[in-house]
Structures are given as C-alpha cells and as structure tokens.
Amino acid sequence: xxxxxxxxxxxxxxxxxxxxxxxxxxxxxxxxxxxxxxxxxxxxxxxxxxxxxxxxxxxxxxxxxxxxxxxxxxxxxxxxxxxxxxxxxxxxxxxxxxxxxxxxxxxxxxxxxxxxxxxxxxxxxxxxxxxxxxxxxxxxxxxxxxxxxxxxxxxxxxxxxxxxxxxxxxxxxxxxxxxxxxxxxxxxxxxxxxxxxxxxxxxxxxxxxxxxxxxxxxxxxxxxxxxxxxxxxxxxxxxxxxxxxxxxxxxxxxxxxxxxxxxxxxxxxxxxxxxxxxxxxxxxxxxxxxxxxxxxx
Amino acid sequence: xxxxxxxxxxxxxxxxxxxxxxxxxxxxxxxxxxxxxxxxxxxxxxxxxxxxxxxxxxxxxxxxxxxxxxxxxxxxxxxxxxxxxxxxxxxxxxxxxxxxxxxxxxxxxxxxxxxxxxxxxxxxxxxxxxxxxxxxxxxxxxxxxxxxxxxxxxxxxxxxxxxxxxxxxxxxxxxxxxxxxxxxxxxxxxxxxxxxxxxxxxxxxxxxxxxxxxxxxxxxxxxxxxxxxxxxxxxxxxxx
Numbered sequence: 001x002x003x004x005x006x007x008x009x010x011x012x013x014x015x016x017x018x019x020x021x022x023x024x025x026x027x028x029x030x031x032x033x034x035x036x037x038x039x040x041x042x043x044x045x046x047x048x049x050x051x052x053x054x055x056x057x058x059x060x061x062x063x064x065x066x067x068x069x070x071x072x073x074x075x076x077x078x079x080x081x082x083x084x085x086x087x088x089x090x091x092x093x094x095x096x097x098x099x100x101x102x103x104x105x106x107x108x109x110x111x112x113x114x115x116x117x118x119x120x121x122x123x124x125x126x127x128x129x130x131x132x133x134x135x136x137x138x139x140x141x142x143x144x145x146x147x148x149x150x151x152x153x154x155x156x157x158x159x160x161x162x163x164x165x166x167x168x169x170x171x172x173x174x175x176x177x178x179x180x181x182x183x184x185x186x187x188x189x190x191x192x193x194x195x196x197x198x199x200x201x202x203x204x205x206x207x208x209x210x211x212x213x214x215x216x217x218x219x220x221x222x223x224x225x226x227x228x229x230x231x232x233x234x235x236x237x238x239x240x241x242x243x244x245x246x247x248x249x250x251x252x253x254x255x256x257x258x259x260x261x262x263x264x265x266x267x268x269x270x271x272x273x274x275x276x277x278x279x280x281x282x283x284x285x286x287x288x289x290x291x292x293x294x295x296x297x
Numbered sequence: 298x299x300x301x302x303x304x305x306x307x308x309x310x311x312x313x314x315x316x317x318x319x320x321x322x323x324x325x326x327x328x329x330x331x332x333x334x335x336x337x338x339x340x341x342x343x344x345x346x347x348x349x350x351x352x353x354x355x356x357x358x359x360x361x362x363x364x365x366x367x368x369x370x371x372x373x374x375x376x377x378x379x380x381x382x383x384x385x386x387x388x389x390x391x392x393x394x395x396x397x398x399x400x401x402x403x404x405x406x407x408x409x410x411x412x413x414x415x416x417x418x419x420x421x422x423x424x425x426x427x428x429x430x431x432x433x434x435x436x437x438x439x440x441x442x443x444x445x446x447x448x449x450x451x452x453x454x455x456x457x458x459x460x461x462x463x464x465x466x467x468x469x470x471x472x473x474x475x476x477x478x479x480x481x482x483x484x485x486x487x488x489x490x491x492x493x494x495x496x497x498x499x500x501x502x503x504x505x506x507x508x509x510x511x512x513x514x515x516x517x518x519x520x521x522x523x524x525x526x527x528x529x530x531x532x533x534x535x536x537x
Contacts, residue, residue, distance in 0.1 A: 163399065166392045170385045177383040180345055182371035182400035182448065 002257065004135045010253040011246075012141035015148035016206050018245030020222055021229035022155070023199030025241040026192050028230070029172035032091055036098040037078055038226060039219025040105035041197055045071040045204025046120070046214040047109060053121040060123040068201030074105075075197025076190060083193075084186070102219070109216035117213040126209040144206045151202065152242070155195070159238070164191055172236065228271070232278055234285025243286055298323045298358060298483060299344070299375075299452055305352035306336075306343050313339040315507040316353070321452065321485050326478040328486045328494045331504035337487040338380055340504075341454050344485075345377040346370040357452075372400050374451035380460060380487075382441040386430030390421055393429050393440055397447030406449065414443045417473070435466040442473070446482075453477070454485045459493070471497060495519065 027035050048067040052058055058066070078101050086093040125143070129136040159165035164187070171178040171188045179185050207222055208214060225248060233244025251274050255267045263270075278286070299321040306314040314336045321327045329337045342348040344355060346367040355363040362370055385393055394414065398407045415422040418439045424432060429440055438458060445453055455474065459467040467490070475497045478484055488494040495501060495515040503510045503518065511518065 163395060166388065166396055167399065170388055170392075170396050173385045173387055174383055176347060176367065177379065177385070178396070179367040180347070180371055180377055180379075181396050181444070182368050183396065184368045185366070 004133055005137065006253065006257065008132070008135075008137050008141055008145075010249055012144045013253060014246035014249035015145045016203060016245075017225055017229050017249050018242040019148050019151060019199050020203050020226040021233065021241035021245040022151075022238060023196040023203070024223075024226040025230045025233075025235065025238060026168075026195050026199075028235055029238070030168070030175060030188060030192050031083075031087075031094065033083075033094045033098065034227065035196070036095070036223065037101035037105060038196065038200060039221075039223030040102050041071045041075050041200035041219070042204040042207060042222050043109060043214070043216065043219040044074045044105065045201040046208050046218050047113060047118075049204065049208055050118050050120045050214050054118075064205050067204060068198055071201030071204060072194050072197035075193045075200065079190060079193040084189075087189075106216045106219070113216070115216060117215045119213055120208050122209060122212055140206065140209045147202060147206070151199070155238070164188075168192065228275055230285075232275060232285060234287040237285070237287045240285050240287035247286070299485070300356040301340070301344070301353065302356070303353040304340070304343055304350045304355065304363075306339055306348055306350045308339075308348075313507055314343070314350070317504070317507070317509055318353075319502050319509065319512075321483060324481055324483055325500065326474070326484045326486065326498045328488055328498040328501040329504060330488055330491050330494060330501055331510075332489070334506075335504040336507040337504055338456055339507075341377055341379075341456050341485070341487055344370070344375065344454065371448065374449075375454065376445040376448055376450035376452070377454045378441045378445045378456060378458065380456040382437050384429040384432075384437050384440050384444065387428060389426050389428055390424050390432070390440060391426060393444050394421075394447050397444035400448050407447070410447050410449060414446060417446075417476075418443050435462055435469070438462060438466075438470060439473075446477075450482070452483045452485065454487070456487045457489065458486070459488065459490050467493070 023041075024035065024038050027033055027038075045067040048070040049063060052063040052066060053060070056063070082097050082101050083094060086097050125139045129138045130142070131137075157165075159169055167178060167183045167188055168191060170181075171183070175185070175188075178188065203222060207218075229244035229248045230241050231244070232247050233242070234240030248271075252267065252271055255270050256264065259267060259270065282288075299319075301317055301319045304314050304317045305312070317336065317340055319327070319329070319340070329340060331337055339348060343350045343363070346362070346365050346369065349364050353363070354361050357370075357373055357375065362373065362375075385396070388396070394411065398410060401407050401410070420436055421440060421443055424436065429437065432440060442455070442458065458470050458474070462470065471493050474484060474486060478497065486494060486498065495518065498515060500512065500514055501518055502512045
C-alpha cells in the first residue's frame with residue numbers, strides 16, 4: 001500500500017497543510033491571535049476562482065494570481081477595519097473580532113452568491129496525470145509540492161535577509177522591544193496579515209482543485225487542519241508549522257491506509273487521539289520557539 | 298532636553314507614580330536611584346511610550362511626547378535598554394544590531410555606528426553571526442546597549458544595566474557608561490547600585506514609592522539627611 005504514489009500524495013498533502021499552517025502561525029507569532037477568519041480567506045480565494053473562471057475570459061494562471069491577491073487584500077482589509085481598532089484593548093476582544101469577521105464573510109458569501117455549492121471550472125492540468133517510474137501522479141500534486149517549495153524559499157529569504165523579515169522575527173520574539181527600536185507596529189502586523197492572505201490564496205487554489213466546488217462554509221475544514229497542525233508543530237515557530245503540516249498529512253494518510261474499512265469514517269477521531277498523545281508528552285508542540293537558553297557566565 | 302512634569306501613572310488599580318518631575322539636559326548623565334518598586338522602571342516606561350501616564354506631561358526638546366507610541370518616541374531619538382536586556386535571543390548579533398539601526402536613514406551612518414560598536418564591544422565582532430541567546434549574561438548586556446547605540450540616540454536610557462552581572466562585569470558596565478558619557482551621550486540611568494552610580498553621574502534623583510524624595514549632585518546627596526533611609530536600605534539589599 002505504501003508505494004511511490006502514496007509517498008508523493010502524502011508529500012503533496014503535507015505541502016498544502018504546511019502552507020495552511022504557516023498562514024495561521026505567522027499572525028499568531030506576533031499577535032498571539034488565532035485568526036478564526038483565516039478559513040474565510042480561503043473561501044474568498046475560492047469564490048474569486050469560481051467567479052473569474054466562470055464569467056471572465058482571463059487565462060487560468062492570471063485568475064489564480066488574482067485569487068491570491070484578492071485573499072491577500074481581504075486579509076489586509078480585515079486587519080485594517082476589524083483588528084486594528086481593538087488591538088490595544090485585549091486579546092479576547094481580538095479573538096471575538098476574528099469570529100465576527102469569519103461570520104460576516106461567510107454570510108456575505110451566502111447573501112451575495114448562494115448557499116449552494118458552485119462548481120469551479122478547473123484548467124486541464126488539474127485533471128491530468130503524469131507517469132513517474134511507472135506510477136501515475138496527478139499534476140495537481142506536483143504543482144502543490146512545487147508551489148509550497150517556492151513559497152518556503154521565498155519566505156525564508158524574506159525572514160532571513162530583509163530588514164522587514166528580521167523585524168517580523170523580532171516581533172514574534174518580543175513585540176514591545178521591537179517597537180522601542182522604532183519599528184512601527186502597523187508595518188509588522190500588516191506584513192504578517194499580507195503573508196497570511198497570500199498563503200490562504202494559494203491554499204484555496206489547491207484545496208479547490210481537489211473538490212472542484214466552493215461553498216460559503218468552505219473555510220472551516222482547512223482552518224481546523226491549520227489549527228491542529230500548528231498545535232502539533234508548536235504555535236510559535238514557523239518551522240513548527242511546516243513540521244506540523246507534514247506530520248498531520250503523514251498521520252492522516254497512514255490512517256487512511258492502515259485502518260480497516262469499517263473504521264475509516266472515524267479517521268479524524270483517530271487523528272485527534274494522536275494529537276492528544278503528542279500534547280501529553282510535548283504540550284508546547286514538537287518544535288518549541290525558545291531554542292536557546294541564556295548561558296551562565 | 299527631557300522634562301517630566303508631575304507624572305502620574307498606574308497599573309490597573311495600583312498607582313506606581315505620584316507626581317514625578319525630573320529633567321535631563323543635553324550631555325548630562327543623570328541617575329534615578331531607589332529601591333525595588335520605587336517607580337524607576339515605570340518612569341522609563343512612560344518616557345519610552347510603553348506606558349501612558351494618566352496625568353502630567355513629558356517634554357522632549359520642548360514638545361510633548363506623552364501618549365506617543367513607542368516607535369514614534371524611538372524615532373525622536375530616545376532609546377531604552379530595558380531591565381532584563383530583552384535582546385532577541387533567536388536573532389543573531391548581526392540581526393539584533395541591524396534592527397537597532399532600523400530608524401537610520403543612511404547606510405553610511407549604519408556602518409559608522411557598527412565600527413564604533415566593534416571598537417567599544419570587541420566581543421560582539423567575534424560573536425557577530427551567533428544567536429543572541431547563546432551569549433553570556435555580560436555579553437547580552439553589551440549587545441543590548443550596543444543595539445540601543447546603533448540608532449545614534451540623543452537620549453540613552455539604561456534600566457538596571459548592572460543587574461545580575463558578576464562584580465567584574467559590573468565594573469565594566471559602569472566604566473562603559475562613564476565612557477559613553479565622556480563621548481557626549483546624554484544618559485538617564487536607573488540603578489539600585491547607589492555607590493557606583495554616584496561615582497559617575499552628574500546629578501541624581503532619589504525615588505521612593507512613586508515620588509522623588511530628593512535630588513542633587515552626588516556631593517549634595519551624600520550629605521543629605523534624607524538619603525540615609527533609602528541609601529541604607531539599598532545598601533542592605535545589594536549586600537545580599
């Protein structure tokens with residue numbers, strides 16, 4: 001059962017989940033906010049794909065790019081109008097705001113479009129496969145892996161080699177101190193929301209390439225995956241998000257192969273048992289953020 | 298240069314400052330001395346914009362900065378080295394210093410400051426690519442001060458720079474503060490180490506329970522009657 005096809009599919013799923021988790025963790029790292037509206041950014045990306053693919057003559061690559069941009073700007077917009085005004089108040093206020101934003105976006109989609117699922121016209125490449133070493137591998141999976149690789153490289157370059165990236169990492173370490181060095185809080189937070197939105201937009205493309213439909217409630221399952229993956233990997237570390245995404249994908253794929261058919265529908269329940277076991281032994285997640293301890297001397 | 302007019306501040310229900318007025322002139326080294334809980338760090342927090350005073354005004358170069366954000370105040374040239382140093386432990390020394398110079402507009406100034414830092418703190422050059430968290434306590438304190446100096450601050454505020462350091466390192470830190478002062482850096486120093494502070498400062502304020510108890514030059518303060526209580530208390534504490 002565990003053959004090349006399985007391995008490539010799992011890596012592809014892991015890549016998708018890693019991108020998902022990164023988008024959630026980049027905001028959590030700085031604001032300590034679990035943005036429950038994150039799933040709706042994916043939904044917004046999905047509807048952008050649906051609308052443009054159905055009603056515009058634009059080429060698909062361009063449509064995909066626009067979906068990412070729309071998700072990014074939606075993310076920035078929610079930060080500006082919803083999160084920024086309550087930021088100084090309390091973390092609870094932020095959390096409740098994220099639920100409100102999530103509900104508003106969902107109801108917006110219900111009202112403006114339809115409660116019913118809409119079919120997204122996908123390009124040919126998402127329905128074809130390629131033969132690798134005698135195994136048929138869907139292009140969709142290869143594209144997912146390549147996209148997440150490119151994103152990981154870009155994100156690493158940003159975080160390691162630009163002043164904005166260094167400021168983002170510093171803010172995740174100690175936000176007040178970062179501000180006391182003259183780094184504007186708004187710049188850092190906007191950057192985090194932009195990155196989160198880009199991740200959500202990219203995920204929406206590949207998430208929808210699997211189901212080929214969009215619904216207003218589309219955001220809930222990916223949000224749950226992202227949340228669980230970050231809990232597994234460690235909420236405060238970007239590496240942890242990637243690790244968590246892959247661990248989630250590997251475990252859920254293995255469960256799919258190993259569980260007897262009668263238990264397959266309880267796959268998620270087994271997944272959560274696994275998460276509970278991890279948390280019992282490593283409550284801070286697999287990767288903890290405080291990598292270094294002060295040396296005495 | 299810096300003027301605090303009757304600052305009141307509180308944390309929730311607890312009043313931490315009850316009418317603090319101090320001033321620091323260009324080029325001066327001024328200390329804020331007192332016991333734990335006297336309100337020294339709170340005063341620095343108000344100046345740095347981390348805490349908003351609910352009464353009173355803070356003037357920097359004659360303009361009010363009370364209620365401004367930490368980043369706005371940093372851009373005006375006020376730099377705080379907080380108690381506990383707060384270096385970014387997962388960032389390298391290089392990255393810590395780069396953020397220290399975040400507000401600089403010219404690259405040339407950044408490199409000029411970096412050269413000066415290497416001259417003042419040779420160890421940071423050795424550790425340039427090491428994560429800040431792997432440095433020893435004394436090295437971290439040097440990094441914290443160096444990071445503050447990278448922005449070419451007009452006013453440098455140091456909160457308990459000698460805290461938790463070995464005696465030999467405490468000497469080094471006080472020598473360094475003295476040297477920075479000689480170079481013309483305006484410094485507001487918060488310390489519990491009254492003895493050592495009075496050796497190097499131009500003037501000092503003695504704080505107790507959120508108020509300024511007395512002030513003056515080191516000579517004036519040493520002969521002042523009020524000092525005994527606070528001074529002895531501090532001495533007793535630092536002797537532990």
